[in-house]
Amino acid sequence: MAEEFLVAQDLYKSFNEHKAVNGVSFTIYKGEIFGLLGPNGAGKTTTIRMLTTVLEPDRGHVTVGGHSIRDNADAVRSLIGVCPQELALYEDLSAIDNMVFFGRMVGLDGREARAQAMAHLELMGLVERAMGKVGKFSGGMKRRINLAIALMGHPELLFLDEPTVGIDPQSRNNIYETIEGLRDRGMTILYTTHYMEEADRLCDRIAIIDGGQIIAMDTPYQLKSRIGPLEQVTLEDVFLKLTGRRLRD
Template structure:
């Protein structure tokens, strides 16, 4: 469904996307995971034809985004980070507007709007103005606008930012349903748990490059010998931090000075956890909270980059 081939985008001397290549099969749910500023949104904008790329090519269902933009845009639905709705219009009228923008007749738009409002769970609010909606409802309607022309490829850029947990769960389940019904989905986020929940394959992006690509299980298997520990302490004792970083089975330590939180990637040695606690006690550092996790995408990102996924 999608082929991204050696695509590069620069702004002056700053290279935002560095020769990125990946592909997405029809019917697949594909995740782009990375921190803010990693190049995810720039990549999405180029795939959608909203931003020209400097070199390489992007093909959607065999059509070049650069050479056949009109044909490409008929095949894709875009859910941007920003709310792309008219607040003084009703939910239904917003959908009718975006349907007409995609070439639907008024009759087709009315029929499709009813279907879409049911999909996003807003059928009972069809006539209400968007300005009366909660943030989560606006996000759901934003998705609805992208579905009006029944796209083959749905591209979602951080669609759950700043909303409540209930609305987030509704959006995630809607995406899973659409994917089960055959829609190809590209989902970008810096929320690891969302990408893990939704996506068949995942590309981890940092500083404009793909640093890992594959199925979630295969990516996590590369960390089979390691564990991920989160600690919150009362003080960031410099001598203790130096000792911690120098411990034999500690691979990486990422420090959040604001919250006094440490993210520690360690070799799965039987005594490593007790060794860390003992060293803290010896240095009169009080451990306020402690969490041990099995290998996951967040710990993989930490190992590859030396920083937290949400930095």
Template sequence: MADVLVPDVLVVDSLVRRFGDLTAVDDVSFRIAPGETYGLLGPNGAGKTTTISMIAGLIAADEGTVTVAGEAMTPRTTAPKRHLGLVPQDLAIYPDLTGRENLTLFGRLQGLTGSELKSRVGEVLELIGLADRAKDRSKEYSGGMKRRLNIGIGLLNRPTLLILDEPTVGVDPQSRNAILESVEALAVEGMAVLYTTHYMEEAERLCDRIGIIDTGQLQAEGTRDELIRLTGGVDTIRIGGSGDLSGAAQELRQLPGVERVDIERRSATLTVKDAPALVAQVVGTAASYGVTLSDVEIARPDLESVFLHLTGKALRD
């Protein structure tokens, strides 16, 4: 039986947006499939917010198209917006309303009424972990609780595509972890998620694929491992101990996948393509030369190094 082709939830095709002489977004294209979390990473001023604004239909593109759940998105279209949940970086809640009242208000704005509205508000309060604080005014919430309420508002209409723009900025570690766990659960349930963040470890944890944007252009995209391979990233294995390290180094250099071996007085550092696949052979070879190992360390390239390689700057610059 042939596989059924599931259409992408979001298709961004050749987006361009200019502000006077500045091209803020320059020919950006990417796709997000159902159940996929796509990370859009870039330093301040890279074009992330402008791209998100066009995807959400808040501003018009000068060139290119956005399709959400098969429908064309523009500032003038309303039908595709029913598929969308947008959680902006700036809090969009009313501080004098309780958590339940905030959700009820926004639910009504999204067309929910009656028992459906009441049921959905209750479900979202449970999902974001605020059921026990539902009657408290949101101005009494901690920063993390306000962020979770902000996300809850974006979930009320059961969106096909959820856009999360820097959702963990300024929150405590416990609330941050709760937010990340919620995002992971949403992807498991089949929701497509577009996620921007300044925290590389969040992208490492959450995102199935990542697009790196800088100066308005998508510099590269792919899975974590694809991006690392794209930039020629290599692993290192460092072994420390006593014995005939120099003798062992001659044989270590012959192992498939070993590109280089550097010897110091009591350690050897190997540059390799796939450290986890090679470490057992490295340890075994060293032992066969009478080397008594005191430590073994593996270092792998991360997204931070990939980002620096592609853009010449750190993510939080």
């Protein structure tokens, strides 16, 4: 039986009158890639911000590794790594200095931060650019650095919020391969995307989210086979069938 690693129960968050997250519950098991797939505005980032202790839920309960985000946020933070949708980088610093800085933020000493930074740059195919200023990097390279930073401190659960939006195919493939490599090494991942091909390729299980609510949750295989013959059905068809709308409206 797989071990429950993150349990989210009945989460709600409104901004003014707008219900951004409207009763969301799911469990992520250790070692899986769990996808939140939904269109822009569905509530993916708001959900992630609550799970990662950045934003307080209006209602609901979350545990990560058995620790409550409300009562034991520090313990939760020590288990997680976050790659935010908006890039969080110092453009005037080199790649390595950015990574060492964020490594120090998660409590690594200087030597360990440098060692991890180099290992993660290697993983992302950016060792040659270690000394380069991040401000001069392409969008795809910045995304890869953003992901490499999330790995500092070797988190057990990684949150990736739309990590491939607006980047070149080479960077996208590098990110896919990195994620698959991390999964092979036992990392647990929450992945959000509005690209169904990505969710289909990478995720062990997917929750389809729309209007702040989860409308279906299963393996990509099971979601598709509910609709029709697997060779012909895509997750886009699943979304269309459930909502009457296309994913990328």
